[in-house]
Amino acid sequence: MSDVLLVGTDLRKSFGKTPALDGAGMSVAAGEVVAVLGPSGSGKSTLLHCLAGIVAPESGTVVYAGRELSAMGDKERSALRRGEFGFVFQFGQLVPELTCLENVALPLRLGGTPRKAAEAAAREWLGRVRVDEVADKRPGEVSGGQGQRVAVARALVTRPKVIFADEPTGALDSLSGEEVMRLLVGTARETGAAVVLVTHEARVAAYSDREVVVRDGRTREPEHAW
């Protein structure tokens, strides 16, 4: 496969005696939107966490842009996650004490961008995902759909190369979920970011370019041999 950005190979991970991944693997090309489908407990979130360097697999490798994640130190891996990866989760990802604007600016601030510049960029992103009006509100004061759009803005503000989205519409009604998906995939395509999209909903997966199915900790890609 050409232009591969991220590859996980033969990943194994257990939680206690329960195996979550049992030789799973997948690849993501630059700018590609890949859905990871599977039933609850199949291991799809663990796969995402391994690919994003949040969880270390017991065996197997994750290679991002030619660099193996397990060979990196914690500091280097954190810097990679902050600078090159963006994250959108189902809920609980925004810092409740900060305003929405400060939440979006946070990844830039952690990367050393001065406050004024970080907040200017954050304001621009809130506009792009059409929630300018919540800039000064705290996450607890906005709707679920608005909160997810703020999360999308926060994931994209550093212009990451890969966005990891774990059930990004899981807590939303159909209409809000659709709006979030349109914005997430639309803005990712505009900025050239790849998206790894974990979902159990086919309508959400339909925004992807292709899908990988996880069952019992193993991946299945019938259309895509690599």
Added chain:
Amino acid sequence: MSIGHALLGLLETGPRHGYDLKRAYDERFGQDRPLAYGQVYSTLSRLLRNGLVEESGVEPGGGPDRKRYAITHAGVTDVAEWLVTPEKPQIYLQSALYTKVVLALMSGRSAEDVLDAQRVAHLKAMRELTARKQEGDLADQLICDHALFHLEADLRWLELTTARLADLGAQVAS
């Protein structure tokens, strides 16, 4: 889908001639299947025969196809009844897919491959509908959503059946 009732419903907004009716129908309901002229005129003559529409004049210079049609009181009653009569829920108990899964299990082939191939085809169709929805107007969005929800229901069945293949295999073998 009852074309006669759809035409009657369109005529409730005012009299129209056949060409006008076809255009209005195609615009609102015929995205994938525009009406053939013959179908419009045969439906109109049936509605006329049943007293649900009447001729309400001829456009100047027009031939037979320039006749204007208006809905009658009987036609309005008919549309009203049709609107509140629920459509029959479509239940696919004789699913070709179920048959394929059982036959795959009986013959020792991979039923998972059968289900996977179908999932790929379903998701492909869903991607096309999603793309069309994003480019279309509200009418397109509603039509595509209807199809998307149905395909999603099929996919949920595919997933559940995949999870039950071991049990199903044991039953088929016994």
